[in-house]
Amino acid sequence: MIIATIVIIFFLFAALGMPIAFAMGMASLTAILVAGMDFMVLPGKMVHAVDSFPLMAIPLFMLAGQLMLRGGIMDPLIDFVNALIGRVRGGLAHVTVASAMLFSSVSGVAVADATALGGALGPALSKTYPRPFAASIVAAASCMGPIIPPSGAMIVYAVMAGNVSVAGLFLAGIVPGVLIGISMMGLCTYIAYRRGYPPTGDAFNWRKLVRETLRSIPIFLMPIIVIGGIIAGAFTPTEGAAIAVAYALLIGFFFTRKLKLADLPVALFNAAIVTAVVGALIAFSTTVTYLFTIERVADLIVEWFGSYTTSPYVFICLVMVALLVLGAFVEGNSLIIMVAPVLAPVALSFGLDPIYFGFLFVMNIVLGSITPPVGILLFVTAGIWNEPITNIIKAIWPFIVLLYSVLVLLVLVPDIFMFLPKLMGFAK
């Protein structure tokens, strides 16, 4: 009865357009009423859920990304990528994808990547390519944000699932992130030749590449120090994020010298707002998770799955299909916060490694962010380019097919993303 109440009330309010966090709150409120429990459970659980040291990594990484952006790191990054790629057909599309890969290593949020890339490369992309294609490159490339570490989505997943190492998930994301980047560049080359897009950029020059590499080294050092430190166990993700903020301040004030004191309040405020969005979801959903635990929902799901299959691969495939469908309608972090606490223990009971399940879970969520009809990145780029979303959907489908192909490949050959976590002892 309690489970049915939660599910019905949540879906009713969410489908009618109530923000998901508050729809969770309404479901909790009604379920508490049905269960005859004390309403004081609600604020009590809300505080307990967000009083979390690991979660503090989210605003700090967000802040570091914003400070790096406001500190003007996009210019040296793009100059470096231009020097590396030289003059090739579809060159600007390559530059966009490669810049997204590099920016993803300092930012962990796809939307932040899309706004940064759209701002820095949008005008040039629009001059060179049709606007829907330009927007679709940025939307697709931004998907690497939460896959290449650091990743806000991975931190949220690790906190909500409860038994997963953030460092292990970060490690799992490195190879797929690079794989996606390289295959996306291959696709851009194919599209450029097929549609006759002109070559762009200056001819390749070793001296220029060395000069731009030296200029960009301080930027490249940040992910090496921060992610390297987290993976090596030298510091926690939250401490790593704090180091990233300190490093971003040094880069912005003393290296690029483009960061101004006036930029700090806005960067701090933006980081806080993003934290509140995730925090509201966690705070309001925690009572639902608590009631699900009391009602043994995870056990019921295990029993239900067990009556059909005992194969972990069938389970993971069913979960992925469900996430792909849900991910096309529900925002990523909301989905992680709603589903991960329920499904992570079920995955464990099927004998799936927490890093394996966690990474595939996050990857599914990320792909949901560019999947029509409501992928958030489609709306972001439609907003930046002021282009109807239907035009972007028409242009982005080759990238969507590519990303889902990579996902299928990762499911079929899990060692592609699991060998690094295994090598470092995060998975068996």
Added chain:
Amino acid sequence: MKLFERCLLAIDKVSSYAVIGLMAVLTVVIIIQVVLRYFFNESLDWSWVVPRICFVWIIFLAIPLGIKRGVHASIDIVPRLLPERVRTLLYRLLTGCLIILMMVVTYNAILIAQKTWHYMMPLIDISLANFYVAIIISGIHSTLHFVRLIWTGPPLSSSFDIMETSEDSLDQ
């Protein structure tokens, strides 16, 4: 209504500056803690408690600021299919439900705050009830925004233009 809007704007401004200040304190304290631990092999006891307090307060103080900007994720497929008048009516009805939710949360947070007022946090002389005070302020502030939204309709901004809207708000 104008007086109400002006008062709400003033509350938003105070809350925004509080959020910025808390975010700065959280960041600086964690950086100091990391530096002390790795370079001087020292640790400040209170430095684990202060970021916790700041973090909880940031989340609850910023929730109403997020409501103002319409950044809390929602699924708007069904409302988009409805005629304008029905959509507006539905929006007001849902916002009314949210006022009830916030009032229940706020009232119960007041009850817990009263019960926990005399319990102190470890390592620092601050009442445990401070967390619930954050919820109370957040609940009241959110309720005021929902009341305003019933009057004015949904905010025009959405989740992807946080940067622009936040800058605007700070300049107000």
